[in-house]
Amino acid sequence: MKLVIIDYGAGNIQSIKFAFQRLGIEAVLSNDAQEISKADKVIFPGVGEASTAMAKLRESGLQDVITDLSQPVLGICLGMQLMCNSSKEGNTKGLGIFNVDVVKFKAAVKVPQIGWNRIENLEGELFKGLQEDYIYLVHSFYAPKSNETIATCTYGEAYSAALQKDNFYGVQFHPEKSGDYGAKILKNFLDL
Amino acid sequence: MLTKRIIPCLDIKDGRTVKGVNFVHLRDAGDPVELAQRYASEGADELVFLDISATEQKRKTLAALVYRVAEKLNIPFTVGGGISSVADVDILLKNGADKVSVNSSAVKRPALINELVAKFGSQCIVVAIDAKEIEGEWMVHLVGGKVPTKIKLFDWAKEVASRGAGEILFTSMDHDGTKEGFANDTLARLCSLVNIPIIASGGAGSMTHFEEAFSLGKADASLAASVFHFKEIEIVELKQRLKDQGIPVRL
Numbered sequence: 001m002k003l004v005i006i007d008y009g010a011g012n013i014q015s016i017k018f019a020f021q022r023l024g025i026e027a028v029l030s031n032d033a034q035e036i037s038k039a040d041k042v043i044f045p046g047v048g049e050a051s052t053a054m055a056k057l058r059e060s061g062l063q064d065v066i067t068d069l070s071q072p073v074l075g076i077c078l079g080m081q082l083m084c085n086s087s088k089e090g091n092t093k094g095l096g097i098f099n100v101d102v103v104k105f106k107a108a109v110k111v112p113q114i115g116w117n118r119i120e121n122l123e124g125e126l127f128k129g130l131q132e133d134y135i136y137l138v139h140s141f142y143a144p145k146s147n148e149t150i151a152t153c154t155y156g157e158a159y160s161a162a163l164q165k166d167n168f169y170g171v172q173f174h175p176e177k178s179g180d181y182g183a184k185i186l187k188n189f190l191d192l
Numbered sequence: 193m194l195t196k197r198i199i200p201c202l203d204i205k206d207g208r209t210v211k212g213v214n215f216v217h218l219r220d221a222g223d224p225v226e227l228a229q230r231y232a233s234e235g236a237d238e239l240v241f242l243d244i245s246a247t248e249q250k251r252k253t254l255a256a257l258v259y260r261v262a263e264k265l266n267i268p269f270t271v272g273g274g275i276s277s278v279a280d281v282d283i284l285l286k287n288g289a290d291k292v293s294v295n296s297s298a299v300k301r302p303a304l305i306n307e308l309v310a311k312f313g314s315q316c317i318v319v320a321i322d323a324k325e326i327e328g329e330w331m332v333h334l335v336g337g338k339v340p341t342k343i344k345l346f347d348w349a350k351e352v353a354s355r356g357a358g359e360i361l362f363t364s365m366d367h368d369g370t371k372e373g374f375a376n377d378t379l380a381r382l383c384s385l386v387n388i389p390i391i392a393s394g395g396a397g398s399m400t401h402f403e404e405a406f407s408l409g410k411a412d413a414s415l416a417a418s419v420f421h422f423k424e425i426e427i428v429e430l431k432q433r434l435k436d437q438g439i440p441v442r443l
Contacts, residue, residue, distance in 0.1 A: 018288060022264075047316070114389050114412070115237065115238075117194045117195065118195075136267070136268055138315040140314065176266070177266065
């Protein structure tokens with residue numbers, strides 16, 4: 001299996017690489033369009049600020065490469081947010097894979113949300129065989145619930161902890177940092 | 193529901209765990225990686241590595257340790273101790289740290305916080321604040337609480353939040369090492385003043401103290417070192433106790 005982690009200068013790549021290593025898979029870091037297109041599975045990471053990350057993605061010329069992929073793709077954290085229509089953070093236009101707009105948490109809750117929250121309403125293959133449990137999140141912006149939501153968390157209100165459209169998956173949380181439970185989700189992704 | 197976090201802190205010197213630990217079943221109690229994994233398996237929500245070494249090799253040794261920890265650990269961890277520049281943070285994050293904490297360097301040059309947030313994002317920048325009460329006023333201290341400043345704790349907390357810090361790690365020097373409980377009144381005030389998570393530190397001696405840091409102090413997370421190192425408190429038992437008291441924890 002060839003697993004590629006897209007390396008566009010805005011990711012917590014090392015942690016993700018290590019998480020797959022613990023599952024026995026040596027992921028390739030790449031910003032090469034051909035290598036990404038040929039992979040069996042693709043990880044689209046991201047941390048930091050949305051407009052900055054999106055600008056880096058455009059500079060690397062990879063935005064169309066990502067939207068054209070037909071193999072399973074997993075966006076993590078900001079990666080997931082960039083796969084949405086848009087983000088209020090820096091008024092960023094996203095890749096438009098998920099038909100939802102990313103907005104900021106209201107001040108009624110502490111922002112950013114940092115820590116372990118319960119993941120609920122699990123649907124689909126990504127959560128196959130898994131019960132509701134706790135996952136680790138760090139974020140200030142979120143995707144509201146939509147008809148592509150395949151898991152929710154509640155922070156102020158229920159929102160999308162995970163999204164899916166066809167071969168595209170996105171998780172707001174960090175499976176690579178969510179203990180043994182997170183590792184099972186990554187394993188499920190590898191098994192897709 | 194977001195849960196309250198329990199965070200063991202490991203003091204590191206020259207790549208090794210400092211305090212005498214008496215864990216059984218550890219091949220090498222001084223190896224931070226083994227201890228970190230042990231804490232993770234016992235239910236720690238996050239770890240903090242505080243580097244207290246002062247050698248020229250410090251940066252290289254710490255980066256190498258961070259890499260080894262990240263390889264093995266599947267929960268988040270923060271690295272702190274003497275971090276003073278964008279370059280320092282860059283190397284730690286590249287080696288796999290999830291967050292870094294800055295302390296004295298941010299007090300000396302507050303713009304450092306903005307620079308780090310702009311480059312790496314709020315989510316990975318923790319500002320650690322050491323303070324003690326002097327004549328009725330909570331004052332910020334430097335160098336592990338040894339050097340007083342003229343900066344007021346609450347003013348500084350608001351400033352670091354407005355500069356974009358993702359979290360505040362507040363240590364009360366008056367409570368640290370006493371094992372008589374956290375500075376709950378001060379914590380509660382901090383939590384009402386800023387809208388970012390507050391990690392309580394200093395004073396943990398019993399499970400009740402953790403409970404109070406959450407119920408009275410309104411803290412989002414509690415950090416402790418010796419009670420975990422010396423197994424005076426078992427993390428699993430602590431979390432069960434908190435859960436029984438109605439405090440949301442990951443268990």
